[in-house]
Amino acid sequence: MNTRPSPSSSTVAEAEAFLAAHPEIEAFDIVLHDSNGIGRGKIIRRAELLSFYNNGRHLPISILGLDICGEDVHETGLIWDQGDGDLRAWPIPGTLVPLHNTIPPRGEVLMSLYDLEGRPMPSDPRHALQRQVDALAAEGLTPAGAFELEFFLLAKERGPDGKVQPARDVLDGRASTRTEVYSVDHLHGMLPLFSDIYAGAAKAGITAETLISEYAPGQYELTLHYRTDVMQAADDLMRLKRIVRAQARAHGVTACFMAKPNEDYAGSGMHFHVSMMDDNGKNVFVEEQEGAWNAAILHALGGLRATMGESMLVFAPHANSWRRFAAQSYAPVSPTWGVNNRSVALRIPAGDIRARRIEHRPAGVDANPYLVAATVLAGIRHGLQHKIDPGPETVGNGYEDGQDAPAIPLDWRQAIEAAKGSAFLKEALGEDMHRTFTAVKSAEYARVMRTVSEVDFDLYLHTV
Known part of the structure; x- marks a missing residue:
């Protein structure tokens, strides 16, 4: 009882x-x-x-x-x-x-x-997301979505240069230091591990779907089934990270969820795909004629662009997060939007018009999906309520566009200060969660800045 x-x-x-x-x-x-x-x-x-x-x-x-x-x-x-x-x-x-x-x-x-x-x-991240889900419900909307999980599989030992190195295949010990992007044969060497990951996901009620060899040595991506419940989508991502980490360890390799473990290659994102359903179950982002974007999706994009700068600490919460943002790296560097374009921050993917959605690309895999989802949903609400124009679509190379886009912080410190002063982010996360999150980030920034690293010795020991 x-x-x-x-x-x-x-x-x-x-x-x-x-x-x-x-x-x-x-x-x-x-x-x-x-x-x-x-x-x-x-x-x-x-x-x-x-x-x-x-x-x-x-x-x-x-x-x-x-x-x-x-x-x-x-x-x-x-x-x-x-x-x-x-x-x-x-x-x-x-x-x-x-x-x-x-x-x-x-x-x-x-x-x-x-x-x-x-x-x-209120300082529980799950409750922060629920606040935004409830707010949307009061407005007659239900968010649906899914996260993508990018990560590295690394050897347990560092290389001779002290840097991390890709794990050998668990099948036969074969080593590769190439960018085996989209190589199906390369995936075969890790299939025993991935079979255990899929088995673990199935036991947890998670539908892990497509497996990809990504754009760096030792980097992979798993996609997750689209959920009609955004909270469940965030739960899926959190649980899948634990599953990947545990099964990698069981196979003698390390699963790495740092945003940028290797400066020479692309980092790992956590793209969030999101759409909105009305009370009748209709996707409000769907346009009547393909390519003629309706007001709802444009205003949602406008809200996300307008609030991205003050929200970047949620999407890039750690010192390492900011190493991921570089031109031509498949990580966005300004709050641009476009269609079927991976150089922008806010992408409308190609595909069936009935599945119309926004792919939010700034977040790294090191971010908290509950807080990412809460902030994205709040940005969409902001755009819908204020009917914000997203500006012109970026066509072509988004790394050469964005001059007229709203400013975003240049580094972690600027992001912390922007987040602290943001009335939008305080509403998005709730006052208590906002205070907790920004205080934790400020403390971590102070810890990093007072740490004397190997970079200091390499640059200055014999030169100043």
Whole structure:
């Protein structure tokens, strides 16, 4: 019997049915995602699962006030200002799944944080996205979408120059340092690993689809099935990253989700495809005559362009994120839009008119998909409400266009300052999430800037 109602709408019946169907599972990862998208939580034993579903689980409020290294960021207001008291985490319905290839067998469930009275904890990124989904629902719109996952598979050891190097094929140990873009034969060497990734995704209820060898040595892309529920699309991305990381480790290689692990090659993006459905299930971005764009998609593009600069910290949240933005690198460098054009930031893909959508391309794979989706949806809402004109379409090389586009920050520091002062981003994320996120980023910037790196010694040790 439930001792208290679950504010997440989870039910103990779901847990009871899962335990009955999976008598082999001995433990569960219970996972909450912080502002950096890092999975934090606990591993509980099988006998504890029903209690979790009955009563939730106490977690310290500070779990959402941590930086990338797991250190407290006092400026979030989530540490001693709150006495580091406990809040209560509750399981997310439908996220209780078995994990693949674990010994002993384990399961996983996502959770979200609430106060002790059951109100959503606003610095939880999942709640930030839900705010925007609810706001759109009040306006008669439902967002649908999917993320693309780009990543590197790297050897466990660095090369002689100290840099990361592509992993050898797990099938036969063959090495390649070439850009094997779209090579099907190259994919075969990693098929044992990818078979385990697909198996793990299937167990988690995730439809992982097309596999591509991408535009750098050791780089790959997995696409995900388009969801009519954007929250589920973000969940898919977060879970797939954990699956890829775990299965890569089991095969003796490292899955890397840095935006730019190698300065000589393209970085890894996390493109977000998004469309909008009305109350009748009609895609409001679909034009009556192909190519004659309707007001809804143009205003959505206008809102995304107008808000991109102040939102870039969400899309490029780390020091390394900013190394990805370079001309001719398939990463956008200005808030341009275009059709069937991979040099722009906002792309309308070619294809069936009924599937009309916007591909939002600025975010790196190191970004938090809940915050990315929340910010993109808020940008679309902003454009629709204010009927913002997106300006002329970029045709041809987007790296040579964009002179008249709204300005975006040039580096991480500028992005932090822009985000801090942004009324739009405060509304998009919610005041508490905005304060938490920008405080964490400011603390991480300070950490990086006070670190004496190998670059310092290489440039200055014998020269100044």
